[in-house]
Amino acid sequence: MHSERVVAVIMAAGGSRRFGEEDKRRASGPWEGTLLGASLAKAREAFACHRVVLRTGDDPARLGLADDTPLIRATRAEHGLGASLAEAFAALSQDPSLADVQAAAILLGDMPTIRRDTLLHLQRLADAEHILRPCHAGRPGHPVLFGRAFWAALTCLDGDAGARRLIRQHPERYREFEVDDPGILLDIDTPADLKRITPPDGDATR
Template identity: 40%
Template sequence: MAERESTRCDAVILAAGAGRRFGGRKLLAPFEGRPLLAGALDAAFAAPARRVLLVTDGDLDLAKIARDHAGSLGRGDDLDIVVAIDAAEGMGSSLRTAVDALPPDSDGVFVFLGDMPRLQPALAQDLVRSLTPDVDAVAPRFAGRRGHPVLFGRACFPALRTLGGDVGAREILAAMGDRLALIDNSDAGVLFDVDRPEDLA
């Protein structure tokens, strides 16, 4: 199991988007020899989290890839597939669904994006060390820009449960001020995502 279980953190991978700019089924596309989703799965399972919740729109192929991948890591029992029935609304509704599905004793949640395949496995460990009593959320920063994943403390859960549409948690983070800790990172993978087929190259 992951380290620091006393923190009672869990991890979420948002994977319910339609991938319209990509042309659909983005997370199944091959990236560096394996499905694009695999990078986010690796990062999430490397996090100090008890469980990984994959939020989908009901895509059975995506769920199978995730289950097979979790099994190959010896973590098959630590994966939950959560279907966002309002996935068409956008990322906000998927994140709301994810927070609603967390175990009731969860103290924090890492939020990974399924289309970000180059996150370093050690990154989540750096984030959890910065989730102190005077901090509500932690995110990496590269070249002055906030990246992913974001670790939300329990104090953020009520606001996350009100989300809808395609905005995600951007406004919640913007309103935090000093209660959002930004951790400088030397790896551009915290910003790299795949939106269009040409990004796979």
Template identity: 40%
Template sequence: MRYAAIVLAAGFSRRFGGDKRLACIDGEPMLLATLRNLQLALAGNCRADLQVVLRARDAVVGSMLMGLVREQPGCLARAPVWPVGMGVSIAAGLDVLLERGCRPDAVAVCLADMPFVRPETLRYLLLAATAETICLPVYGGRRGHPVVFGKAFFAELSKLRGRRGAEKILRAHPQAVRELVVEDPGVSLDIDRPEDFHAAARRDPAGRTGTALDTAEDVLLAPPWG
């Protein structure tokens, strides 16, 4: 099996009141914390291609990720200016991934605002995947993220549009869905508002803490990738 991960990082954080991708986890912007976890998950027997989807115009975060670009040329994709939404971002990320010549058997769709997912959880989901399955984690009886789609569903992912994600694909193929129970609260710690962020930081099993970055200059002074 060959794998890839698409990181959705093109949102506008309207409910957060600021750019939540830059909210700080122990001195590191949330997006970088998420990507570092992914790097750990994709190492070893889950080596995979990485595709990060940013906004069409996103200079600050684009600059922050230049080290990643040097490591993996072509790994940044830009979502269309309009329409915006999770579905469009998934389609844009997958299209660029395939245009780069990557040919994964399964793709993990990951959210940039979920930095507390353990690397071993994503590795477990990937290794359980086949080309014909959709694997997702379940914690405390609730479905979470990331979700791993086999290549049988790539055509449908590429046609997604609008604000919603891939829920309709899961509804259309219930027989392909594999719910994998995990002992990882991070799969359900979705951060939409400042109170979500601070609650998630308090619950993080790794004991990390969260604060807010105030300015773009703070982000540009963050530790470089790698």
């Protein structure tokens, strides 16, 4: 089941300094192609609309992306995740093809093990007025879904803090949902993290 009410935004413009000299986004593992390609493929299983956020000089093909992948270029990526999010949401807000979209799901380009049914579950819960986030074992993870009412505020972000301050400013409109999916917590920051990845053996969300 796919819905066009939510657009998936895969953030992949970071410098990945903890991973070493190799571009983390091109890392191989127990998936087909690159790490970024696998993360995008997981998002596409659940979301009909998607955008991938890259740095201005990135070559999508070298990162394992198809030629027709919808991109947003982050011209200020060196200033941190907040700066990239601001540019991404400015682009989303101005995109006429997304005029009817009610929310955006922020995913990271190094999280290929989130279960499809987790993403579908969150998508069904999304609306324009709330911020949704999955939790596993009491720990919040990704994706974070921002209703369209928050998009304008997201265009004002900067630095490396991401959207945490925005979440803190609106506790009455923030919702967490417990899911039986450790993949929402597992991102690949270092080469050692690759050893923690095992192919998913099924989907389960509660």
